[in-house]
Amino acid sequence: MPSVPTFTWSQVEASNSDLSKDKLIVINDKVYSIGGDFVYWHPGGKVALSQTGRDATGAFDQFHSESVQEVLSDFYLGDIAPTERREASSFRKDIEKLQNEFQKAGLFEASKIYYFFKVLFNISLWAAAVSILHIFGHNTYGVLISASILAIFWQQCGWLAHDFLHHQVFKNRTLNNYMGIFVGNICQGFSVSWWKNKHCTHHSMPNVHLIDTDIDTMPFLAWSEHALEFFNDLTDKQAAKFLVSYQPILYFPILTLARLSWAFASIIYCITTPSTLFETSIFLFVERFSLLMHWGWYLFISFYYLSPMMAIVYIFVSQAICGFLLAIVFSINHNGMPILDTKEASKVDFYEMQVMTGRDVTSNIFNDWFTGGLNYQIEHHIWPTLPRHNFHLVTEKVQSLCKKHNVPYHSTSLVNGVNEIIQRLDKISKLAKKTKFQ
Numbered sequence: 001m002p003s004v005p006t007f008t009w010s011q012v013e014a015s016n017s018d019l020s021k022d023k024l025i026v027i028n029d030k031v032y033s034i035g036g037d038f039v040y041w042h043p044g045g046k047v048a049l050s051q052t053g054r055d056a057t058g059a060f061d062q063f064h065s066e067s068v069q070e071v072l073s074d075f076y077l078g079d080i081a082p083t084e085r086r087e088a089s090s091f092r093k094d095i096e097k098l099q100n101e102f103q104k105a106g107l108f109e110a111s112k113i114y115y116f117f118k119v120l121f122n123i124s125l126w127a128a129a130v131s132i133l134h135i136f137g138h139n140t141y142g143v144l145i146s147a148s149i150l151a152i153f154w155q156q157c158g159w160l161a162h163d164f165l166h167h168q169v170f171k172n173r174t175l176n177n178y179m180g181i182f183v184g185n186i187c188q189g190f191s192v193s194w195w196k197n198k199h200c201t202h203h204s205m206p207n208v209h210l211i212d213t214d215i216d217t218m219p220f221l222a223w224s225e226h227a228l229e230f231f232n233d234l235t236d237k238q239a240a241k242f243l244v245s246y247q248p249i250l251y252f253p254i255l256t257l258a259r260l261s262w263a264f265a266s267i268i269y270c271i272t273t274p275s276t277l278f279e280t281s282i283f284l285f286v287e288r289f290s291l292l293m294h295w296g297w298y299l300f301i302s303f304y305y306l307s308p309m310m311a312i313v314y315i316f317v318s319q320a321i322c323g324f325l326l327a328i329v330f331s332i333n334h335n336g337m338p339i340l341d342t343k344e345a346s347k348v349d350f351y352e353m354q355v356m357t358g359r360d361v362t363s364n365i366f367n368d369w370f371t372g373g374l375n376y377q378i379e380h381h382i383w384p385t386l387p388r389h390n391f392h393l394v395t396e397k398v399q400s401l402c403k404k405h406n407v408p409y410h411s412t413s414l415v416n417g418v419n420e421i422i423q424r425l426d427k428i429s430k431l432a433k434k435t436k437f438q
């Protein structure tokens with residue numbers, strides 16, 4: 001029998017260098033190549049590259065169904081040398097045991113009735129916003145109330161699209177993707193492919209500097225001393241200096257810009273990304289057409305029911321409120337929690353990283369609804385395909401496992417979470433003034 005090629009960890013890690021042609025990952029001590037044309041073939045696209053040079057077992061398990069095991073062998077190169085094999089951490093083993101237990105208990109099966117009513121409720125919000133415009137469009141209060149309801153509709157669509165696109169709802173990926181197109185692209189105005197690329201990278205390396213783009217918010221907000229490294233590369237240093245100096249105060253107004261910035265990024269992504277990076281060329285067409293539909297219905301209701309001046313007010317208010325409602329939740333999930341550089345991240349177990357970089361927010365009827373279940377951020381990061389209506393059934397077991405393994409698990413109230421974020425912004429702002437803005 002021909003002997004299997006073996007690799008050392010330094011060979012695998014070296015493939016992460018820009019100079020290396022091949023890109024290697026390790027899954028259960030086996031080495032796979034994800035270089036060359038892999039990203040064009042891969043349905044998850046470039047997200048896989050976030051794991052280059054690393055043990056990708058955890059990230060791989062999160063995003064793939066059992067059936068992917070069959071194609072995995074096409075990319076197999078060899079094994080990690082027997083002397084260098086790393087045993088899975090006891091935390092990971094316990095997480096996997098819990099996962100089996102939850103699978104047997106049927107917790108990964110979504111309640112279709114729950115999601116049916118969620119979609120129905122969201123459509124009712126849209127209908128309420130449009131009806132108010134129709135009946136009270138001549139009245140400023142009516143316009144403002146309609147804009148606020150539309151903003152809530154978009155925020156809630158964001159959480160629903162999130163669930164579909166993490167494949168929490170159906171076993172069929174295509175069905176989830178097309179529900180994502182309806183709720184995400186048409187209703188909310190964000191592209192499915194743009195979102196998956198950004199969000200799945202975030203999941204695979206949460207709060208990791210230079211990889212997780214969710215914390216790459218310079219020059220607007222600097223979340224860590226690492227982010228300040230970018231300062232010297234910025235073209236407009238004066239603007240960055242002002243923004244970072246006042247970031248604890250500017251944080252709230254900046255959040256209001258989030259929706260517009262993401263909607264714009266979605267359009268740019270769908271226009272400029274090579275078609276080979278979309279799942280299929282049909283999907284690219286659907287992406288573009290559905291974003292057009294979004295802007296079509298939105299601009300139509302704004303300008304049909306309102307004078308040009310009031311339509312602009314309507315657009316401005318709905319965008320700003322939704323930006324705030326979406327971004328405050330995203331922000332509370334991870335901002336102010338530890339940020340790792342790539343070197344630190346390579347030493348931390350995948351599941352430990354998911355726990356230590358996330359913040360849970362106390363569960364109550366309002367928080368569960370307002371955050372779309374993302375207040376169970378840690379549980380969601382361990383099992384992204386777990387339907388949100390089952391989070392409350394697993395949280396206690398996760399907490400006691402973290403306690404057993406001394407993994408820091410953080411849960412707090414909504415108000416305290418925001419307070420922690422402001423404190424981090426203040427700390428980094430003061431650090432910047434001391435070290436960079438002399």
Ligand code: HEM
Binds near residue numbers: 043050059065165
């Ligand atoms: C040789 C290694 C890999 C192979 C063969 C592979 C294969 C696949 C396949 C066949 C799918 C379609 C999903 C399914 O049928 O369940 C997929 C989706 C995906 N993969 Fe991979 N993959 C690899 C490595 C990775 C790695 C390391 C990541 C890193 C995080 C990753 C992230 C994803 C994501 C985000 C999706 C999209 C899931 C979605 O639609 O939401 N993959 N991959």
